[in-house]
Amino acid sequence: MQKHLALILALGATFAPLPAPAAQAKKGSAARKVEPLRVINGQMRGRAIAGRFMANGRPEDFSFVLSKAEIVGGKLQLIGEFRLGRQARAAEQVKASIAGAMAKTIDPWPSASDEEPEQKPKTDADEQKQGREAKNPEASGQLGQLAQSTQDTARKTPNIPGERNEQTQSLYSQAEMATGCGLIFLSLNMSERLRARMGVDARPLQLGVVLAPLDNKLGEDINRRICALVQMSSNKSGGTSLTASVEEFNRFLASRR
Numbered sequence: 001m002q003k004h005l006a007l008i009l010a011l012g013a014t015f016a017p018l019p020a021p022a023a024q025a026k027k028g029s030a031a032r033k034v035e036p037l038r039v040i041n042g043q044m045r046g047r048a049i050a051g052r053f054m055a056n057g058r059p060e061d062f063s064f065v066l067s068k069a070e071i072v073g074g075k076l077q078l079i080g081e082f083r084l085g086r087q088a089r090a091a092e093q094v095k096a097s098i099a100g101a102m103a104k105t106i107d108p109w110p111s112a113s114d115e116e117p118e119q120k121p122k123t124d125a126d127e128q129k130q131g132r133e134a135k136n137p138e139a140s141g142q143l144g145q146l147a148q149s150t151q152d153t154a155r156k157t158p159n160i161p162g163e164r165n166e167q168t169q170s171l172y173s174q175a176e177m178a179t180g181c182g183l184i185f186l187s188l189n190m191s192e193r194l195r196a197r198m199g200v201d202a203r204p205l206q207l208g209v210v211l212a213p214l215d216n217k218l219g220e221d222i223n224r225r226i227c228a229l230v231q232m233s234s235n236k237s238g239g240t241s242l243t244a245s246v247e248e249f250n251r252f253l254a255s256r257r
Helices: 002-014 020-031 124-135 137-156 169-179 192-198 217-234 239-255
Strands: 039-045 048-055 058-072 075-084 092-103 181-189 205-211
Touching: 039 058, 039 217, 048 192, 058 092, 058 217, 058 239, 075 192, 075 217, 092 192, 092 217, 181 217, 205 217, 217 239
Parallel strands: 039 205
Antiparallel strands: 039 048, 048 058, 058 075, 075 092, 092 181, 181 205
């Protein structure tokens, strides 16, 4: 009888539920196993690259404001101030190397963002003149002949140098692909404190950068200059010309602060 009682007590101890603190610790350990942050994305407007990412299950805003560039080991490196949060005043200096870039192409047809050509307003004298010409058949015939001859002359007249048309559009696309980037990938080298706040492990954080589409001339200028510097460094152009271009780019950034 005593042997059976001891066996029952032993089985009861084996299948007893875990204490509440141990169960909570087990859940907390599982919750901490979160995939580290690898990539964030932002839009460039002017010198600032801004975006949002998820940090510990909550949305977090960030900004990276470019201040200068330098050549390290023959490669372009960008330096700027990195901030977390919209109202954050304190910023950390972060260095970013160029992890990659994709060339930018343009649409050969006008878009909604293109500026409308200015139209000269019609005056009362022009409307009266058109009315008189319409009433005179002989004058209308002469105008038709004049329009026909003008069209023939226009067909024979060469295009104005620098003017975009269907024939020259491919050349413009190639030129802009060589000077502008549609997408830039930056590899951010951050401090341990900033990594911990963002949930980043020891590997560099990648930042994908695109241009803000409207009212962003400064951002477009910076984008073209960065892409040109990347190409110069990758093509191993003359060290003197590359250094001079970087110095000119830094003066450009400083003048736009």
